[in-house]
Amino acid sequence: MYKATIVVRLKPSVLDPQGNAVKGSLHSLGFEDVEEVRIGKTMEVWLDTSDSALASERVEAMCKKLLANPVIENYEYELEEGA
Amino acid sequence: MYKATIVVRLKPSVLDPQGNAVKGSLHSLGFEDVEEVRIGKTMEVWLDTSDSALASERVEAMCKKLLANPVIENYEYELEEGA
Numbered sequence: 001m002y003k004a005t006i007v008v009r010l011k012p013s014v015l016d017p018q019g020n021a022v023k024g025s026l027h028s029l030g031f032e033d034v035e036e037v038r039i040g041k042t043m044e045v046w047l048d049t050s051d052s053a054l055a056s057e058r059v060e061a062m063c064k065k066l067l068a069n070p071v072i073e074n075y076e077y078e079l080e081e082g083a
Numbered sequence: 084m085y086k087a088t089i090v091v092r093l094k095p096s097v098l099d100p101q102g103n104a105v106k107g108s109l110h111s112l113g114f115e116d117v118e119e120v121r122i123g124k125t126m127e128v129w130l131d132t133s134d135s136a137l138a139s140e141r142v143e144a145m146c147k148k149l150l151a152n153p154v155i156e157n158y159e160y161e162l163e164e165g166a
Binding site: 001007009019022025026029031033034035036037038039040041042043044045046047048049058061062065066067 | 084090092102105108109112114116117118119120121122123124125126127128129130131132141144145148149150
């Protein structure tokens with residue numbers, strides 16, 4: 001069993017309206033020292049395989065096909081055995 | 084300047100319908116070896132302060148007041164200087 005922790009973030013050049021809304025809310029709550037907020041997704045995927053290379057290949061394919069939109073998002077992941 | 088990377092996840096006991104939907108989609112795409120998917124948020128917050136203890140205290144307060152729902156979510160964060 002492998003656990004992949006995948007982080008998908010908007011590319012730095014892409015506007016983040018959700019992040020801007022959170023920044024506005026933080027300012028209203030008195031956190032005026034917040035300069036910028038960017039919001040992404042963390043996905044934990046448990047894979048029933050014992051082959052690390054295969055797990056990595058599968059996660060890469062999932063990110064490309066479903067989990068990230070390569071036009072506007074970057075992704076990175078870490079694999080952990082037996083988690 | 085400090086950058087806080089905050090990860091907010093559903094507590095393990097809380098059902099994750101979004102994660103289940105993604106699991107279903109991955110199965111349909113041929114990734115049958117996916118056992119479970121859990122989805123959380125990653126937030127990057129840039130803080131205009133040079134005091135590490137203050138930054139940490141501010142981030143903790145933001146998580147409690149706005150960024151996480153302590154009833155159903157856990158949060159953790161890392162601080163990085165000058166990022």
